Amino acid sequence: MKPYVGVLALQGGVSEHINMLNSIDCKTVEVRRPEHLNDINALVIPGGESTALIKLLIRWDLVTPIQNLSGTGLPIWGTCAGSILLSHEISEKEHIVNQPSLDLAPVRAERNSFGRQLASFQEDLIIKGLKEPFPGIFIRAPLLHPLSESTEILCSVQEGVVFLRCGNIWLSSFHPELTDDTRIHKMFIEKAILGS
Amino acid sequence: MSFIRDDGTWNVKTGHAQMLKGGVIMDVVNAEQAIIAEEAGAVAVMALERVPADIRAQGGVARMSDPDMIKGIQAAVTIPVMAKCRIGHFVEAQVLQALEVDFIDESEVLTPADEANHVNKWNYKVPFVCGATVLEEALRRIAEGAAMIRTKGEAGTGNVVEAVRHARSVLGEIRRLQATPFEELMSISKVMGAPYELVKYVHENGKLPVVNFAAGGIATPADAALMMQLGLDGVFVGSGIFKSGNPAIRAKAIVEAVSQFDKAEVIARVSAGLGEAMVGINISDIPLNEKMANRGW
Numbered sequence: 001m002k003p004y005v006g007v008l009a010l011q012g013g014v015s016e017h018i019n020m021l022n023s024i025d026c027k028t029v030e031v032r033r034p035e036h037l038n039d040i041n042a043l044v045i046p047g048g049e050s051t052a053l054i055k056l057l058i059r060w061d062l063v064t065p066i067q068n069l070s071g072t073g074l075p076i077w078g079t080c081a082g083s084i085l086l087s088h089e090i091s092e093k094e095h096i097v098n099q100p101s102l103d104l105a106p107v108r109a110e111r112n113s114f115g116r117q118l119a120s121f122q123e124d125l126i127i128k129g130l131k132e133p134f135p136g137i138f139i140r141a142p143l144l145h146p147l148s149e150s151t152e153i154l155c156s157v158q159e160g161v162v163f164l165r166c167g168n169i170w171l172s173s174f175h176p177e178l179t180d181d182t183r184i185h186k187m188f189i190e191k192a193i194l195g196s
Numbered sequence: 197m198s199f200i201r202d203d204g205t206w207n208v209k210t211g212h213a214q215m216l217k218g219g220v221i222m223d224v225v226n227a228e229q230a231i232i233a234e235e236a237g238a239v240a241v242m243a244l245e246r247v248p249a250d251i252r253a254q255g256g257v258a259r260m261s262d263p264d265m266i267k268g269i270q271a272a273v274t275i276p277v278m279a280k281c282r283i284g285h286f287v288e289a290q291v292l293q294a295l296e297v298d299f300i301d302e303s304e305v306l307t308p309a310d311e312a313n314h315v316n317k318w319n320y321k322v323p324f325v326c327g328a329t330v331l332e333e334a335l336r337r338i339a340e341g342a343a344m345i346r347t348k349g350e351a352g353t354g355n356v357v358e359a360v361r362h363a364r365s366v367l368g369e370i371r372r373l374q375a376t377p378f379e380e381l382m383s384i385s386k387v388m389g390a391p392y393e394l395v396k397y398v399h400e401n402g403k404l405p406v407v408n409f410a411a412g413g414i415a416t417p418a419d420a421a422l423m424m425q426l427g428l429d430g431v432f433v434g435s436g437i438f439k440s441g442n443p444a445i446r447a448k449a450i451v452e453a454v455s456q457f458d459k460a461e462v463i464a465r466v467s468a469g470l471g472e473a474m475v476g477i478n479i480s481d482i483p484l485n486e487k488m489a490n491r492g493w
Contacts, residue, residue: 009218010218010455011217011218011219011239011454011455012215012216012217012218012219013211013214013215013217014217014218015217016214032455032456032458032459033456033459047215048215048216048217048218048219048239049215049216049219049239049240049275049276051234051237051274051275052219052237052238052239052275052451055237055451056237056451056452056455059452059455060455060456080215081215092274111274112274115296116276116296116297116298117212117276117296117297117298117299117322117323118203118204118293118296118298118321118322119203120203120204120208120211120212121201121202121203121205121208122201122202122203122205122207122208123199123200123201123202124199124200125199133199137207137208137211138208139208139211139212139215140212140276140298175211178207178211178214179207
């Protein structure tokens with residue numbers, strides 16, 4: 001049976017994840033309301049604006065259902081703003097900001113860590129588990145500061161961690177869905193859902 | 197080991213626009229309004245000195261905003277800050293890039309600086325958004341380096357009819373090009389005055405190679421949801437919010453309507469009790485030479 005993957009579709013780079021997941025033989029659903037979470041095998045939280053996304057998650061009653069699903073072990077992957085939403089703490093540089101989150105990973109996400117759009121960049125990345133470099137696209141990207149020993153670091157750049165896994169929760173501060181390289185999506189589906 | 201880092205690439209520019217999809221970008225004239233917009237869930241703000249409705253009412257030459265005012269807004273919010281330069285005014289664009297705005301809108305809302313040429317947007321690391329009324333105009337702007345397109349609509353009117361006209365025109369032309377036999381594309385490109393490679397892209401992919409937003413005259417949650425259901429990727433709201441009776445509540449309602457644009461019950465709920473919408477203008481009451489959508493080509 002095909003893996004059935006939900007993509008949070010309140011705002012942001014939704015269709016890019018949907019297209020990529022469909023291309024690697026997943027079935028997908030756009031998640032706008034709690035009933036869309038029924039029967040999914042994994043959830044992707046896309047990039048977008050984290051301040052807008054968290055307000056909409058709260059407004060449309062999606063926070064508790066997603067937290068409950070995570071408690072049952074549902075694999076959840078957040079890219080860029082999605083990684084911020086999954087983190088325990090959010091900061092601007094070192095300064096912790098008062099922004100609610102789903103709080104599912106022991107990580108401090110440092111928002112806009114590289115600077116404004118002018119500082120957005122592309123860089124090839126060495127990623128644990130991939131043989132060849134991966135084209136990383138960073139857009140007003142956060143850095144991920146692990147707060148626990150239990151996180152598995154999958155990739156770092158000069159400034160710090162940009163891809164990690166903590167049990168069923170995966171965070172990447174870059175955008176694999178903006179490339180035509182499906183390897184990270186495949187890795188997530190294979191390791192998180194199929195357990196291979 | 198580390199690799200070379202590239203900034204200002206096409207992927208990084210168009211990717212930023214892609215992350216704004218499904219969101220609302222709001223015109224603001226000061227830090228206080230920017231904070232209201234961010235609180236309401238805007239994905240970005242457009243910093244400008246006067247909203248289009250005031251530019252229309254007051255007349256005179258409309259220019260790029262005061263850098264101090266843009267900096268004040270940048271300091272007040274964490275969401276992206278966009279700003280407008282005049283059509284063809286490549287030095288205003290240089291200034292906006294020096295100020296590190298996140299997106300530049302080469303906008304017909306300001307008085308054009310060049311009646312023949314738009315800015316060469318490939319020269320900049322900051323991405324540009326440009327307005328379009330028809331497909332060939334959108335493709336010309338993309339060929340000049342625009343990383344995002346929006347309808348022109350008729351800004352400052354609170355009347356959605358022109359945005360609908362432009363959206364239907366662009367999206368309809370895309371559907372027709374998709375159905376056109378390959379051998380006709382070259383002569384279509386010639387007639388349209390649009391680059392062949394981009395005509396071919398649209399034929400093959402059934403969409404623009406960049407994100408396509410609605411703008412110009414959107415004033416209510418239902419207007420915003422209409423543009424989303426027509427098939428656009430997101431919404432700019434200019435005068436519609438801060439020229440209305442209760443900007444904070446209306447801004448939030450428009451954000452919520454866009455996030456659930458396919459659900460009429462939600463749009464009904466968020467549309468209630470918003471106070472007065474901005475007073476609208478009928479397009480036929482605007483003299484032809486005062487129509488902003490006619491600026492640029």
